[in-house]
Amino acid sequence: MTAPTLEPQVDIAGRHVDQVVEEVPLTAPMPAAAAEPPTTRDIIIICFSGDLEKTWATMILASTGAAMGVKTRVFVTFWGLQTFVKDGRRVTGENWMQKMLAMMQRPGVSHRKLSKMNFLGMGPWMMRSLAKKYHVASPKELLEAAQAMGVEFIPCQMTMDMFGLTTDDFVEGMGEPVGAATVIGLITEGSAPIFI
Amino acid sequence: MSTLQVAKTVDAKGLSCPMPIVKTAQAIKEMPSGALLEVLATDAGSQKDFVAWAKSTGNELVEQTTDAGVFRFILRKK
Numbered sequence: 001m002t003a004p005t006l007e008p009q010v011d012i013a014g015r016h017v018d019q020v021v022e023e024v025p026l027t028a029p030m031p032a033a034a035a036e037p038p039t040t041r042d043i044i045i046i047c048f049s050g051d052l053e054k055t056w057a058t059m060i061l062a063s064t065g066a067a068m069g070v071k072t073r074v075f076v077t078f079w080g081l082q083t084f085v086k087d088g089r090r091v092t093g094e095n096w097m098q099k100m101l102a103m104m105q106r107p108g109v110s111h112r113k114l115s116k117m118n119f120l121g122m123g124p125w126m127m128r129s130l131a132k133k134y135h136v137a138s139p140k141e142l143l144e145a146a147q148a149m150g151v152e153f154i155p156c157q158m159t160m161d162m163f164g165l166t167t168d169d170f171v172e173g174m175g176e177p178v179g180a181a182t183v184i185g186l187i188t189e190g191s192a193p194i195f196i
Numbered sequence: 197m198s199t200l201q202v203a204k205t206v207d208a209k210g211l212s213c214p215m216p217i218v219k220t221a222q223a224i225k226e227m228p229s230g231a232l233l234e235v236l237a238t239d240a241g242s243q244k245d246f247v248a249w250a251k252s253t254g255n256e257l258v259e260q261t262t263d264a265g266v267f268r269f270i271l272r273k274k
């Protein structure tokens with residue numbers, strides 16, 4: 001035990017400096033070893049972006065997750081919804097603003113644009129050509145593989161309403177629309193979240 | 197070259213990530229437990245990917261060899 005100082009020590013700001021450092025005996029029992037952390041066996045990808053390169057990332061991770069035997073879900077929201085609209089749909093929505101939004105960015109997994117270097121479609125064209133040359137599966141192929149392996153694609157109800165999208169606009173096999181609470185629920189139950 | 201009798205072969209030569217893994221997962225699904233699957237790939241990343249895949253799925257990576265730039269994996273279904 002250190003001898004207590006007689007004069008109270010005061011620091012530059014005028015506060016008393018506590019000199020007594022609590023001594024922890026070396027023999028103190030260690031806190032009980034924490035139980036093995038549960039291994040995460042679920043993944044939830046939040047597909048927010050509709051950009052080509054990010055769509056690719058979503059599809060690669062989703063299909064790989066399923067291939068590795070990991071329960072994989074994709075929550076599709078905001079611009080991500082555009083990716084899951086049928087390739088053939090040109091205009092979606094009910095009012096002129098929703099329709100105009102669809103006109104300005106053609107929906108469908110095959111019509112994604114790059115977030116940068118788009119150059120009126122030149123960028124994505126080059127990207128797709130390179131992918132073909134190097135035998136990289138397209139987002140569409142990966143989406144189909146992911147669906148075949150049981151990845152659940154779950155659309156966000158709120159953004160569907162905002163963009164005027166119905167389940168009829170989407171590709172086959174989408175899950176029932178849900179809200180943010182479902183996503184948070186899954187994450188708190190141990191699903192590893194990935195935001196793209 | 198081993199003399200293991202494989203039940204099926206997945207030719208993933210030329211395919212990029214993640215297709216070798218995806219094709220393997222699809223192929224092994226229809227196989228009986230204990231059967232051997234051979235995978236041929238040229239994607240260099242697959243060397244590590246198949247180790248991770250085996251660990252995650254519980255299927256056994258029995259053998260891993262390289263021959264003239266082709267990676268050959270022998271997997272036993274759990």
